[in-house]
Amino acid sequence: MKIALVSEHTRPLSAHRGEPTCGGSVHVSSLARQLARLGHRVTVYARRGDSALPDRARMGRGVTVAHLAAGPPRTLTESESAEHTGAFATALAEALVDDAPEVVHAFGWTSGLAALSAVRREAAEAPTPPVVQSFHSLNVAEQRAGLPRRDERVRLEAALAGRADAVVVTSAEQRFELARMGVPRTSVGVIPFGVDTEHFTVEGATAASPWRRRRDERVRIVSVTRLGTGGGAEALVETMSRVPEAELVIAGGPARDDLAIDPDARRLELLAKEHGVDDRVTLVGAVDRKELPRLLRSADVFVSAAGYEPYGGAVLEAMSCGLPVVARAAGGVTDAVLDGTTGILLRHARPDALGRAIRQLAADPTSRTAFGIAAADRAASRFTWQRVASETERVYRRALPQEGDLPLAAGDDAH
Template sequence: MGTSMRIGMISEHASPLAVLGEADAGGQNVHVAALARRLAADGHHVDVYTRRDDAALPCRVPLTDGVDVVHVDAGPPRPLPKDELLPWMDAFGDELAARFTDPAVRPDVLHAHFWMSGVAALRATRWSVHPGVPDIPVVQTFHALGTVKRRHQGDADTSPPARVDLEAALCRDVDLVVATCQDEVRELHRMGADDDRLRVVPCGVDLGVFTPGPHGSRRPDGDGTLRVLSLGRLVERKGVATVIEALALLAGRGRSDVELVVAGGPPAAGVHRDPEARRLLDLALRAGVADRVRFVGALSHDQVPGLLHDVDAVACTPWYEPFGIVPLEAAACGRPVVASAVGGMLDTVVHDRTGLLVPPRDPEAVADALERLSDDRYRHRLGAAARVRAERSYGWAAVARQTADAYAEVVGAPSTRGRPDRTATRPAPVPTGGVR
């Protein structure tokens, strides 16, 4: 779109200001912050609306020129797990609606990130009557789908029971759904999403921050140890246990030259008090590989490139993954990835060309892949190809242009759904008296 837009993004639990690796802070935080920055660099103005989780936070915090993080009062001003936030989304939407009566802050388009952000967006614009609020077009990116989470986690899924129905309602009622990968498109089709209101725009990576480094390899001395990184939140579904089990299998083959660095969770000083870190360490002890597993705790996003430069390969082996930012960051740094063949990694990792795809929860396959990556020439060839592909397809400049093109489809266009019809599509209301 040639003209600049005022863009409202809602990221109800994932603030661009959060520290990565902490609870509920991960790829969505990075995505929202980077996309907002790039859209602002292209001449748009972006307000990112996120829930106030600290009473001392100012209303507006500048993120960069053209981007403000706006804290919205919705529920108690303290940290809450994201799965407890649904009862406060009506309050979130009502505050947005009140703000949007002011033409100076009303966005041309509202982009909801995550399903609860979509609930707030439609509460503000369609699912409730707010006099004076125009029909602002709403674009939805889910980042994760409740149907997929329920399928893989079963009784361990802590999402609100209404999530799946609300996500289906969002597919019907928003103006456009922006999916991040082809696997998500297949899931959205099962939920009833229409092709004519569905676009694919991948997540991106900062190609100027994530680079191959000065030498392209951390091992100019060729010490023979393959150092592998697992980076992300410390939760069971991320599959770090699969990599530890693979190390044990390699030891059984006489290969004690592979070590694992685990980044994520609380800060380094408290990481060994984290329940998942303790579970993983106990597993490593029982498997006899504890001396080759090191926990480094939470990292700021600025620290991630340096850590990637200090390893040879990256292991991303979750049970499922909606998209996965880490494989892109690794690729941009010229590091091959051993990745579960799930979700967005089916798009971002090209098997035997930029990395190796393995079945989820398959330690044997991970061990085989790591053994292949012990070959320096093969590993460096995959890493170089990964960087080239990242440059061609996943830079934020290209991703932001595609996102702005998606916005342009709905800005100024006739509404694809009438307001009276939308009011009738919302599932049963959620009690708003607080979380018990």
């Protein structure tokens, strides 16, 4: 099968090289490679966000990345990206004529608009391929987490879900949100975010360098999150004053060498001093994905205090490394973590609640070990990229007219 993955705003080559990047880039890159392993030919279409990016590049056997010119060759904000979606759609339509796919899979609302527009332009000349729409995030859910309201985007997301031949989301929570928007639950498949269980493993080397003195006497906590608003970093720093027996490393934000001039990093460092925990809090900046398992394996507990986490990718990677998880029950995290089995889920990620959960695990190494074993087992049995690709393939085959009697993806059994 010839498959076109349309992901306007991602950087799949960066994810393929193991560089720090967004969850969407990891998703598209990992899915593309696994679909190729199933015998498909995959082309990923992304906007050229850097003048140094090639027009086309191989990303492993059977996978090609095509960078389309649409707007300035730099990283764009969401509103800026939307302004250039028309140009991206035009370039995509031309590319699909030159290399016609059997199925088109769009990731995100701007990519969905571009994909539907491009396919519609083909309609007069040839049979059009089915369009599968994935939503990594929905604005109605973002609003509830305190992120900006985008009324036009809400309307467009509902319209895209109604017009696509198939809809895929990464969590049961997102399917519920679409149902509230009028999209029948039966028409939406749930296929979770995945994890590379060959890279994120329980066994292997650990990274000891970030830890402070007396590390052997302290419970080691790690979090991988953005440093700005919504990532939960402030709550984590404040929590440390309630857990004197622990130390914290936060990975995320700019490169380590740029932390000194980053306003979010400076704000967190000042907050740590204000709470008297600056000797037990370390910011390490962005960590290459090839090094991330070593950092995770050096910890005792993984904590996520993000107010909104549509992917749950960092949690899955920690689970795959055998870490018990303390996290706010939101988005993909809710489907990934089994409360009381692989970790502790919280309704709110306030410092008092986080502190109680961390102290509970700090005082009970037997539970930490049991949770960690169960977490690694769950990651390997339910969330591998191989399984994600197989379930996505089933959605494609169902969307194809001649194979429309096959069942929707079995992604609803996330628990």
